[in-house]
Amino acid sequence: MGAPRIVRTRGIPFPTGDPSLDSEEEREWRRQLIDKALEALSTSVSGPTVFDPAGEAQPA
Amino acid sequence: MSWVSPGESARIVKVLDAVEPRAKGDGAGGVFPGFLSPARPVGLGTTHVLRGAAVVAAGYLPRAQESVVEMSGEAAQLSPLGSTHNLVVEFEPSSDASWEDVDTALRRGLLKLAVRLAEAALEADPTAVEELPAAPAQAQDDRPRVAAITNLQTQGTFKDVFVYGSSMAGSLPTLIDPNELEDGAVVSGQYGHPGLKNPTYIHQNHPVAAALRASEEAELGGVIICPEPVDQAQKELVSALAARLCKTCGFDAAIVTKEGGGNADADIALKVDALEEIGIPAVGLFAEMAGREGTAPPLVAPPTKATAMVSTGNYDEELELGEVERALGGERIDLRDVDAHEAMEIPHAAIYCALNPLGWGRLTCEDAT
Amino acid sequence: MRIVHYINQYFAGVGGEEEAGRGPELREEAVGPGKRLQSLIGDEHEIVATVFCGDDYAAGTAEAAEEILSLTDDHDPELVVAGPAFTSGRYGVACSAVVAAAHERGLKAIASMHEDNPGLQDAGAAPVIESGESARRMKGTIERLAAAVQKLAAGEHLGEEDGRISRPRRVNVLADAPAAARAVELVLARLGGDTERTELRPPDFDQVTPAGPVEDLSEASVALVTEGGLVPAGNPDGLESSRATLWLRYSLEGRDSLPEGEFESVDGGFSTEAANEDPDRMVPLDVARELEQEGAIGRLHPEYLVTTGNGTAVASAKHFGVEWAVELHKAEVQAAILTAPGSPPSS
Known part of the structure; x- marks a missing residue:
């Protein structure tokens, strides 16, 4: 879709959560996502790039 | 309950589901399996259809979006209900009922009423008799066998579609005989995106299945129903499996339809691409979201491999509705905050089934000269 | 002239x-x-x-x-x-x-x-x-x-x-045959080897030139923005559930998280149950505050911007994007995290 920095999340209705986790685990998951978002913001990209919270960045 | 007929200066607002009256003769089983008859395979024997009539629920439900049916004027031809005699059911929930229970009761009541109406005509001589053979297991001649891949909306209460009485959510692609649809195996409980809705009435008269049956050059291979999952990995899995199912069945091509907008576009795009990837030509039915002026990019999630698309019209273009004498379903049109009788300008998106994703309508888009 | x-x-x-x-x-x-x-x-x-x-x-x-x-x-x-x-x-x-x-x-x-x-x-x-x-x-x-x-x-x-580059306007017309019958014609043409025929050409999506990386996040002001329709309970400013024509801003000052019951999503494109149960699932304020307190980011912008992405015309969405950029640029925000209840691209 052209967005340069994308963090992959788990489901449409809850971009920064995961209701299947208990509340402490969910909070940790959210922290992981936002940490990844900050990493993306500090990374130089040349085109749409997906940052997987569990892995490496790759072209979209 | 009240009747409203084609040509009347009338409007139905807050339209929810619509059902065609159908019933089975003696000993032939039931219609609407899982709701009014046991959840067992249907689609055999004789089905009595009260053609030209519909039972329609209209009123407020949460998450339902404003929808309008015109019974006269230009806009009447944009909705299947514009040319049927409609028994409109308006309702008032009991104060202690949950909305989920209201929805469930409404659906059951609507289906029962449709069957009662059709049963009243069981003794009458039919105006016409149609024979619908089951989809053949193998090619009958050298015509290509084409699958109708039918995505069903599955986003929870008020945005759900039922198959044999249960939500399609969480299911994998399923091959069914088109005749199962004739007996109401698929029932809608989906009230979002009025212009992009597939009501029960249209599932009972599946337009792609009907068009393939009518074709002399193609043969209807079968109907594959699929959920529209909310999870991306599930979307990809369902799309890949639907394509593989076509391959396994030996289908030569597929026509893919959706319900709803936005996310539903991702589902249809993934499927036509998955089909093309394994060598099965695919056509998708898309609605355009090109803005009021028709100048914006028409799709938010276009396919990247498939190229053949049918346009069911621009969702955002507005049209004029005249003043009417009679309004059913509600007193106001919330979308425009006006009295439901008044003349108004309204987007095609609000006209019930105007851009019907299952291909019922004639609406499409052209480039302006 | x-x-x-x-x-x-x-x-x-x-x-x-x-x-x-x-x-x-x-x-x-x-x-x-x-x-x-x-x-x-x-x-x-x-x-x-x-x-x-x-x-x-x-x-x-x-x-x-x-x-x-x-x-x-x-x-x-x-x-x-x-x-x-x-x-x-x-x-x-x-x-x-x-x-x-x-x-x-x-x-x-x-x-x-x-x-x-x-x-x-x-x-x-x-x-x-x-x-x-x-x-x-x-x-x-x-x-x-x-x-x-x-x-x-x-x-x-x-x-x-x-050199005209604006798309020709699309206008609604009634075809002679229903869409399903036209789909059958199209599938037959496609089987006959015609790969050109279509009623609709996919748009070319924009090539966005990415902004450079933020050099020092611990000095940067970061904003939270969303297209998930998250508004104060009761939707006081009437954000649309689909086909949005407006965007809104709400204060985050004095809050460490977004409690259930005080915020809700009005987006009509998905089940809002999960977001309503814990609005931080849509706008991750709790974690963003934590990062601000730890010094990982310099400052959290004191308000979040919101619209509804569901069915919103691309032209409106672009317009909102430009207005948000102007707004955040004026407030000297260096980075924004947009939460979108949509489908991420496949890998």
Whole structure:
């Protein structure tokens, strides 16, 4: 879709959560996502790039 | 309950589901399996259809979006209900009922009423008799066998579609005989995106299945129903499996339809691409979201491999509705905050089934000269 | 014809970014790129006035286009030219808004910008002619624009051969056959080897030039923005559940998280149960505050911006994007995290 920095999340209705986790685990998951978002913001990209919270960045 | 007929200066607002009256003769089983008859395979024997009539629920439900049916004027031809005699059911929930229970009761009541109406005509001589053979297991001649891949909306209460009485959510692609649809195996409980809705009435008269049956050059291979999952990995899995199912069945091509907008576009795009990837030509039915002026990019999630698309019209273009004498379903049109009788300008998106994703309508888009 | 030319503050020579907030002003002559344009369109046509305006003001003020045109009322324009805006987003949005408004008033109108300019889709039915990427391509750009202006003034149609890059308008019509029957025809054509036939061509999506990385997040101001329709309970400002025409802002000051019951999502495109149960699943305030307190980010912007992404026209969405950029730029925000309840791309 052209967005340069994308963090992959788990489901449409809850971009920064995961209701299947208990509340402490969910909070940790959210922290992981936002940490990844900050990493993306500090990374130089040349085109749409997906940052997987569990892995490496790759072209979209 | 009240009747409203084609040509009347009338409007139905807050339209929810619509059902065609159908019933089975003696000993032939039931219609609407899982709701009014046991959840067992249907689609055999004789089905009595009260053609030209519909039972329609209209009123407020949460998450339902404003929808309008015109019974006269230009806009009447944009909705299947514009040319049927409609028994409109308006309702008032009991104060202690949950909305989920209201929805469930409404659906059951609507289906029962449709069957009662059709049963009243069981003794009458039919105006016409149609024979619908089951989809053949193998090619009958050298015509290509084409699958109708039918995505069903599955986003929870008020945005759900039922198959044999249960939500399609969480299911994998399923091959069914088109005749199962004739007996109401698929029932809608989906009230979002009025212009992009597939009501029960249209599932009972599946337009792609009907068009393939009518074709002399193609043969209807079968109907594959699929959920529209909310999870991306599930979307990809369902799309890949639907394509593989076509391959396994030996289908030569597929026509893919959706319900709803936005996310539903991702589902249809993934499927036509998955089909093309394994060598099965695919056509998708898309609605355009090109803005009021028709100048914006028409799709938010276009396919990247498939190229053949049918346009069911621009969702955002507005049209004029005249003043009417009679309004059913509600007193106001919330979308425009006006009295439901008044003349108004309204987007095609609000006209019930105007851009019907299952291909019922004639609406499409052209480039302006 | 009597022509009014619209340009931004930079090309009018009154200043750069520091003058971006400046309102519209009129000069009764050709200014900047208008001088070359005037020399090319001959004596038949005259640039009777030039209006210029700061980019932030023009792209970030709802009524700016009307204000710009009303300045020209005494000059009886017959034709309005805007740009060239090249790839400049705010300038392009302003040019498109001006020509769209002029077209609505019944004037002839034409804009010039690069095909990647986010303003391209906003020009409505007015033609947009391709420009180069930057002012280094000014000469060829103005020559092409001048030729198009002459054709437009003569009442001729502008097409691709004239460098027109705005999509032709799509209009609803009734076909002879239902969509399902047309799909069968199309599938037969496709089986017959025809891979060209379609009723709809996919749009080319924008190539967004990525902003550079934030150098030091511990010094940066970071904003939370969402297209997930998250608003205070009761939706006091009436955000639409789909096809949004507006965006809103709500304060995050004094909050460490978004409690259940105080915020809700009105987006009609998905089940909002999970977001309503814990609104931090849509706008991750709890974690963002934690990061602010730890010093991982310098400061969290004190309000979040919100619209509904469901069914929203791409043109509206682009417009909101430009307005958000202006808004955050003015507030000296260096980075934003957008939460979107949509489908992430496949890997």
